Amino acid sequence: MKPQVKKFPVLKSLLATLATGSLLSFAISPTVQAEMTDSPKMVVDEMWQIVNSEFVDRNFNQINWQKKREELLNKNYNNKTQAYRAINQALKDLGDPYTRFLPPEQFEVLNSQTSGETSGVGVRIAIDSRTQDLYIIDAIKKSPAAEAGLQRGDRIVRIDGKPTALMDLDQASEALKGEVGTEVKLEIAREKQSAFQVTIVRSEIEVPSVDFSLKKEGGLNVGYIKLDEFSSLAAQQMKDAIDQLQKQQASAFVLDLRGNPGGLLFASVDIARMWMSEGEIVDVVDRRGGHRRFQADNSAITDLPLVVLVDGNSASASEILAGALKENKRATLVGTNTFGKGTVQSVHSLSDGSGLAVTISRYYPPSGMNINKKGISPDIVQGISREEEYLLTQNPSLLATKADPQYSKAVTILRTKNPISSPNNSNSVSILQ
Structure with missing residues (x-):
């Protein structure tokens, strides 16, 4: 089995181009408009409008996309989870795996990916599938981790006192990331040395491509x-x-x-x-x-x-x-x-x-x-x-x-x-x- 590898930021997207778009306005009744204000329904309709104006398949995979909007807006969404579920189902009906919804945390990761910058300590980490040890495979040059002396092969034993043996790769990634200026405490095990602790201040990092x-x-x-x-x-x-x-x-x-x-x-x-x-x-x-x-x-x-x-x-x-x-x-x-x-x-x-x-x-x-x-x-x-x-x-x-x-x-x-x-x-x- 191969070890899992995590980069900072996570680089998983298969997007070929990224852009910021503006929403188009489609007529809806005043009653529905009032219901949508500050409601999860607003996000559902934003999704519909963007797909309607931009999706490459103008036949929408043989889906009646106008009728789909009526169905979506006639539902009541008590929370974001219900709205997100409806969005994902509507997008699934389009039959395109690359047209997809990104919850806030995933959207933040994607923004970090495309900008080439992120906030954190500046390490690439992996989990050895045989031992479940979390270790550093690279400390990015001029990053807080590199300046703190962390190096390839170091095992991260604890993050802010929490044992990494109980974490998967995503959990360890989230524990290491954080706002610029905040601290994270790591316990490090290095070959032929006693375990030691290091406190690192997170900063903005230019991730080398x-x-x-x-x-x-x-x-x-x-x-x-x-x-x-x-x-x-x-x-x-x-x-x-x-x-x-x-x-x-x-x-x-x-x-x-x-x-x-x-x-x-x-x-x-x-x-x-x-x-x-x-x-x-x-x-x-x-x-x-x-x-x-x-x-x-x-x-x-x-x-x-x-x-x-x-x-x-x-x-x-x-x-x-x-x-x-x-x-x-x-x-x-x-x-x-x-x-x-x-x-x-x-x-x-x-x-x-x-x-x-x-x-x-x-x-x-x-x-x-x-x-x-x-x-x-x-x-x-x-x-x-x-x-x-x-x-x-x-x-x-x-x-x-x-x-x-x-x-x-x-x-x-x-x-x-x-x-x-x-x-x-x-x-x-x-x-x-």
Whole structure:
């Protein structure tokens, strides 16, 4: 079994784009309007209006959506739980798993994800499924945890006096998070040392989406970049990574999108432009059939050989980037078939602090192929055994080493491309505006 891993913030969304929308007004009787004021019914109707104006399927999965509104507003909701239940059932009838309701706590997590910032102590944690120990797998640079001296491999025994042995991963995550300026007390067990306590003051943390390093592979200098998700900060972090690796004389690149669930559409377009000088990136089609095509704009930072690693958890914005690089023959894709999510969502805040994600369009790679529920096939199929996957999950430091067969295959491919020895920095630009 694989250990569970929790990041701060939790990065689980498969959204390809996020936006804030405004509510439209539809006529309702004064009596119903009065009933809705400060009532859970207001949130139900907000949901209905957003779906009515934005949902990609104008036939609403053969549901009479106007009649659905009458049904929803004729019900009485004594509390938010009843209203949320009605919302979830109405959305389920649409038959789209990505159009979904987000209770306030989930909506807050999603906002942290897309902003790339959160408040907390700045650690990534995991639970060893065999021992149930809660341990740190990474302390984010310049975070309160890192400044307090916490490091990879430390076991968190207690959080504010409560034993972590009685917590699951979500409970431990919630216990570590909190408002900026508040304190959390941790009891830490470290190998070959006595247990010790540390008090950490929570702060605002910029969560890195990008991790990178230069790998010496014989005579080849491989710039390895791991992109975890497409937050609003991801493009700038990607640019910084490419620039730094070129200064270190990288002669080729491996871009690792394995396990990347997606994020912001515009972040994927910006990042594609860092690697591509020309060509179409993605075609986004709205519910009226309107096309919005995104192109490369001659602002590529590098033209060095590139291999992209993908797997069944590379989804949404990851597939936009991987599809563009593959079909424009800018990169070789290695790994296994991607997830297959070819839709775009917008996210709206509702009046009670909850949120609503609505599928508003579909996207297609340059070829026009429908990848939804199909995914993108790699150029070179390279699987990974359960044992290898478990080992890499348990010890992420083994990623991009000889213990990682997909990375090893990427290096083999790059060796056949006769990469140049000195990078070209002439096209370096800032993508985020």
